Amino acid sequence: MKALIKILTILLVSLGAVFLFRGSFHLGAKPLPILGSLEPFYLRDQAAQRVTSDHFSGKVTVVDFIFTRCPGICPLLTQRMAELERRTRDLGSQIQFISISVDPENDIPLVLKAYTEKQNLNLMRWKFLTGPLDSIEKVVVEGFRTQMGKRHIATESGPDLLEITHGENFILVDPRLNLRLFHKVQTDDDLQVVYKSALRLIKESF
Numbered sequence: 001m002k003a004l005i006k007i008l009t010i011l012l013v014s015l016g017a018v019f020l021f022r023g024s025f026h027l028g029a030k031p032l033p034i035l036g037s038l039e040p041f042y043l044r045d046q047a048a049q050r051v052t053s054d055h056f057s058g059k060v061t062v063v064d065f066i067f068t069r070c071p072g073i074c075p076l077l078t079q080r081m082a083e084l085e086r087r088t089r090d091l092g093s094q095i096q097f098i099s100i101s102v103d104p105e106n107d108i109p110l111v112l113k114a115y116t117e118k119q120n121l122n123l124m125r126w127k128f129l130t131g132p133l134d135s136i137e138k139v140v141v142e143g144f145r146t147q148m149g150k151r152h153i154a155t156e157s158g159p160d161l162l163e164i165t166h167g168e169n170f171i172l173v174d175p176r177l178n179l180r181l182f183h184k185v186q187t188d189d190d191l192q193v194v195y196k197s198a199l200r201l202i203k204e205s206f
Helices: 002-028 074-087 089-094 109-119 133-143 188-205
Strands: 042-044 050-052 060-066 095-101 126-129 148-153 161-166 169-173 178-184
Touching: 042 133, 060 074, 060 188, 074 089, 074 095, 074 169, 074 188, 089 095, 089 188, 095 133, 109 126, 133 148, 169 188, 178 188
Parallel strands: 060 095, 095 126
Antiparallel strands: 042 050, 060 169, 148 161, 169 178
């Protein structure tokens, strides 16, 4: 009898610890903060189709900024976005992906289309956007609170080099067009943070 009571006591203590752990985990999972919201805009995608801010409504969206002539971080950003797109295919239309060119004078729709084909990207839930430079600057800087700029670097021979600077974060936008996360994706751990945060937003929203 004493042995049975001892076993029951151990079981009750173990169950209590499990519930305490779960409760602590739940209490610690605070919602992602609202960091701003998108203003109305419209651009064009790689198929020259009009895309407005309404395209973000009703879905969780992952946004980044690239340009096709980029010799630096852009190939990694596109690779990370492609990986995230693959990992979330079971979520269907609940999540989508947007890459905005910060070199719109070169990255016209035909150039973006060729870029996506060369990279063999799945465009079912992923759009590459471009538009007039002033529209891009307004969307990137004012809408997504992200830096961008360009300058020409003089060389001794040949044409000047063009340097374009832009933000390197992935940005999460919720279905109500609120900005919820800015996060770099240089490492696998970084990408995991974005992935889990996107899942949290989807769970909160649907």
